Amino acid sequence: MSATEELHWNQDGLLPAIVQDISTQQVLMLGWMNAEALYLTMSSGYVTFWSRSRQELWRKGETSGNAMLTSAVFYDCDGDALLVQAAPSGPACHTGNVSCFYRELSFDDVLAADAARRVAGEPVFVWPAEAAEGADS
Amino acid sequence: MSATEELHWNQDGLLPAIVQDISTQQVLMLGWMNAEALYLTMSSGYVTFWSRSRQELWRKGETSGNAMLTSAVFYDCDGDALLVQAAPSGPACHTGNVSCFYRELSFDDVLAADAARRVAGEPVFVWPAEAAEGADS
Numbered sequence: 488m489s490a491t492e493e494l495h496w497n498q499d500g501l502l503p504a505i506v507q508d509i510s511t512q513q514v515l516m517l518g519w520m521n522a523e524a525l526y527l528t529m530s531s532g533y534v535t536f537w538s539r540s541r542q543e544l545w546r547k548g549e550t551s552g553n554a555m556l557t558s559a560v561f562y563d564c565d566g567d568a569l570l571v572q573a574a575p576s577g578p579a580c581h582t583g584n585v586s587c588f589y590r591e592l593s594f595d596d597v598l599a600a601d602a603a604r605r606v607a608g609e610p611v612f613v614w615p616a617e618a619a620e621g622a623d624s
Numbered sequence: 625m626s627a628t629e630e631l632h633w634n635q636d637g638l639l640p641a642i643v644q645d646i647s648t649q650q651v652l653m654l655g656w657m658n659a660e661a662l663y664l665t666m667s668s669g670y671v672t673f674w675s676r677s678r679q680e681l682w683r684k685g686e687t688s689g690n691a692m693l694t695s696a697v698f699y700d701c702d703g704d705a706l707l708v709q710a711a712p713s714g715p716a717c718h719t720g721n722v723s724c725f726y727r728e729l730s731f732d733d734v735l736a737a738d739a740a741r742r743v744a745g746e747p748v749f750v751w752p753a754e755a756a757e758g759a760d761s
Binding site for chain 2: 489490491492503505507511512513514516517522525526529530559560561562563564565568569570580581582584587588589590591592593594596597598599600601604
């Protein structure tokens with residue numbers, strides 16, 4: 488079986504594609520590829536995505552000039568994600584940051600959001616062991 | 625605005641979450657998180673996903689023992705992907721490989737799949753410049 492037959496495209500014919508800088512190992516961005524974008528990424532050497540918002544192929548850097556040259560493409564054990572190692576020619580992010588993942592989530596933020604969910608009456612998960620402890624006390 | 629309000633969960637209430645080894649920088653896997661999984665990832669310190677196949681929360685390593693301890697969580701510029709830096713206590717992949725991305729896609733595979741798509745009459749993208757060249761020749 489060819490490797491591409493092991494790829495499980497989602498209902499929109501897409502796979503999430505992580506882009507990692509081949510030199511620094513930094514994770515730069517996550518985009519989405521259809522079969523055509525994957526083919527173009529490997530055949531042209533330019534990392535190419537399917538833009539879900541614009542519904543068109545998007546060669547990274549075609550407007551910004553910050554293209555990414557494909558080094559290697561890996562697929563994961565269950566064939567539903569891609570890892571592209573590439574050499575970027577500039578910042579990955581439209582904000583000018585090297586990586587699109589330039590903001591860290593603080594625990595305070597996540598805790599506050601969780602509290603809001605509890606107040607809103609949304610179901611909140613309790614690990615079975617903790618539920619048992621609660622029943623005991 | 626709280627950072628969590630900038631997260632754009634998909635129609636199933638999920639975000640793709642890349643896990644990267646905080647020490648080696650290796651990309652280990654891609655999982656999916658809902659708000660609860662994200663909360664648990666940060667509050668328990670154990671990387672936790674939403675299993676789309678089992679439709680339940682899944683603390684990575686709860687059966688294999690190969691848990692991942694959360695170091696930091698980042699979100700991307702458009703708030704639709706997460707990057708989790710973590711310390712794994714064993715292989716990320718159920719196959720025993722350190723990373724789930726242990727297989728490289730060869731250009732031969734992708735080229736063959738593209739040829740099959742052409743034979744099947746599926747639309748094949750041609751870059752506008754190449755189409756213009758084709759028209760000239």
